[in-house]
Amino acid sequence: MIPTIELQKPIIKTQLPGPKAKEIIAADAQYVTPSYPRPDYKLVAEKGYGVWIEDVDGNVFLDCNAGVAVCSTGHCHPEIVEAITKQTASLIHMCGTDYYYRHMPALGKKLDEIVPIEGATKTHFANSGAEAVETALKLAMYHTRRQKFISFFGSFHGRTLGALSLTSSKKAQRLGFMRQALDVVHVPYPNKIRSPFANVTDEESASKATIDWIENRLFQTTTPPEEVAGIVVEVVQGEGGYVPAPKGFLKELRRICDEHGIMLIVDEVQSGMGRTGKMFALEHYEGVKADIMCLAKGIGSGLPIGVCVAKADIMDWHKGAHASTFGGNPVCIASALKTIELLENGLTENAAIVGAYLQNGLRELMKKHDQIGDVRGLGLMVGVEFVESRETMKAAPELRDKIEMTCFERGLIILGCGANTIRWSPPLILTKKNVDVALEIFDQAIAASI
Numbered sequence: 001m002i003p004t005i006e007l008q009k010p011i012i013k014t015q016l017p018g019p020k021a022k023e024i025i026a027a028d029a030q031y032v033t034p035s036y037p038r039p040d041y042k043l044v045a046e047k048g049y050g051v052w053i054e055d056v057d058g059n060v061f062l063d064c065n066a067g068v069a070v071c072s073t074g075h076c077h078p079e080i081v082e083a084i085t086k087q088t089a090s091l092i093h094m095c096g097t098d099y100y101y102r103h104m105p106a107l108g109k110k111l112d113e114i115v116p117i118e119g120a121t122k123t124h125f126a127n128s129g130a131e132a133v134e135t136a137l138k139l140a141m142y143h144t145r146r147q148k149f150i151s152f153f154g155s156f157h158g159r160t161l162g163a164l165s166l167t168s169s170k171k172a173q174r175l176g177f178m179r180q181a182l183d184v185v186h187v188p189y190p191n192k193i194r195s196p197f198a199n200v201t202d203e204e205s206a207s208k209a210t211i212d213w214i215e216n217r218l219f220q221t222t223t224p225p226e227e228v229a230g231i232v233v234e235v236v237q238g239e240g241g242y243v244p245a246p247k248g249f250l251k252e253l254r255r256i257c258d259e260h261g262i263m264l265i266v267d268e269v270q271s272g273m274g275r276t277g278k279m280f281a282l283e284h285y286e287g288v289k290a291d292i293m294c295l296a297k298g299i300g301s302g303l304p305i306g307v308c309v310a311k312a313d314i315m316d317w318h319k320g321a322h323a324s325t326f327g328g329n330p331v332c333i334a335s336a337l338k339t340i341e342l343l344e345n346g347l348t349e350n351a352a353i354v355g356a357y358l359q360n361g362l363r364e365l366m367k368k369h370d371q372i373g374d375v376r377g378l379g380l381m382v383g384v385e386f387v388e389s390r391e392t393m394k395a396a397p398e399l400r401d402k403i404e405m406t407c408f409e410r411g412l413i414i415l416g417c418g419a420n421t422i423r424w425s426p427p428l429i430l431t432k433k434n435v436d437v438a439l440e441i442f443d444q445a446i447a448a449s450i
């Protein structure tokens with residue numbers, strides 16, 4: 001069920017990037033948009049198998065990023081390949097916005113059974129995370145007949161114009177685009193070690209400060225609650241630094257939404273689909289349910305699919321209000337259904353077990369390296385924040401970048417997020433043995449970079 005490709009360690013046999021990789025990077029510079037936010041290291045992928053990724057020069061890396069939290073079942077899981085191959089031989093496309101096929105209601109039904117939303121749900125199919133978010137925004141506006149949104153600093157919801165109005169994890173995402181499409185107010189995410197509020201010492205005080213700000217400042221001044229269509233939140237803030245929401249925070253957001261008829265829009269594009277050791281990160285927050293949820297990335301094991309799932313009575317818009325030619329393509333849905341089956345049959349549990357093992361190992365490294373300011377996360381969604389020292393907790397973004405590069409040179413793929421954090425978002429098939437290998441490289445990379 002969990003394919004173990006019996007390779008023990010990365011194999012680095014050329015300088016990086018190697019000669020073939022260099023050619024592709026040069027062609028890319030000539031023909032491909034320069035807007036992609038690629039890291040300093042340059043990986044030119046050719047093949048993927050399990051947790052391993054091979055580049056064009058034959059170097060093999062241990063992949064603890066999974067194409068940015070997408071290849072949840074590992075690279076080219078044989079059952080995913082089989083499901084996709086079978087589907088491509090019978091029906092590739094028929095435009096579900098104009099015709100019917102069995103795949104759409106099948107995935108809609110499966111999601112209805114598993115999403116943390118109270119009561120009956122309906123699903124709208126899209127092609128990416130940003131599109132799922134666009135759907136959620138339009139739906140909330142349509143259903144509530146309101147226009148304002150509340151979002152969080154450090155959040156990432158995509159780069160299309162509506163989603164960009166919410167996004168705020170980096171200046172580069174907004175720079176040059178000036179006026180935003182939607183009326184969004186940002187508030188600090190309750191990050192206990194990076195809170196702009198005074199007197200924040202722990203998760204509870206961080207959470208309280210943000211909730212007070214929303215209720216006693218925003219609602220009393222610029223943002224009357226009766227004009228707010230939705231509060232959009234990541235349960236674990238992803239691009240902003242892999243920060244899980246404090247325990248009581250989402251319950252408080254739920255209360256605010258209930259009191260004022262606001263939609264609680266939960267973006268689990270990165271945290272969903274087994275990654276946190278439960279199918280959805282929201283399930284770690286007992287009793288809290290969403291009105292609208294956005295999913296993408298890990299749901300398709302690498303095929304492009306995004307979904308917006310909402311309470312059935314919220315998804316009450318008219319025919320023609322929102323649709324997408326490719327959204328819910330049968331091949332992508334075949335992959336999603338197989339992905340969910342694999343997650344339910346062991347991979348989510350593996351994420352919980354191996355995630356705890358990884359976090360323990362990282363906390364051990366924290367004892368050794370004073371530059372690790374924080375280790376946090378849920379399951380196999382783990383952030384390691386780098387600082388100049390734990391006494392000052394001053395962010396060390398350059399050190400983070402150096403460690404990221406050194407890991408690459410030694411055959412470990414990890415990726416930064418936030419200003420000074422390294423994210424671990426490996427395939428959910430990762431084993432404890434893989435973790436031992438990864439941690440050894442990570443430890444050496446830290447030591448070599450200080």
Ligand SMILES: Cc1ncc(COP(=O)(O)O)c(C=O)c1O
Nearest residue numbers: 128129130156157158238269270
């Ligand atoms: C939480 C979250 N929402 C939305 C998106 C946008 O997804 P996509 O890049 O598929 O448009 C991302 C992408 O990283 C994300 O992490």
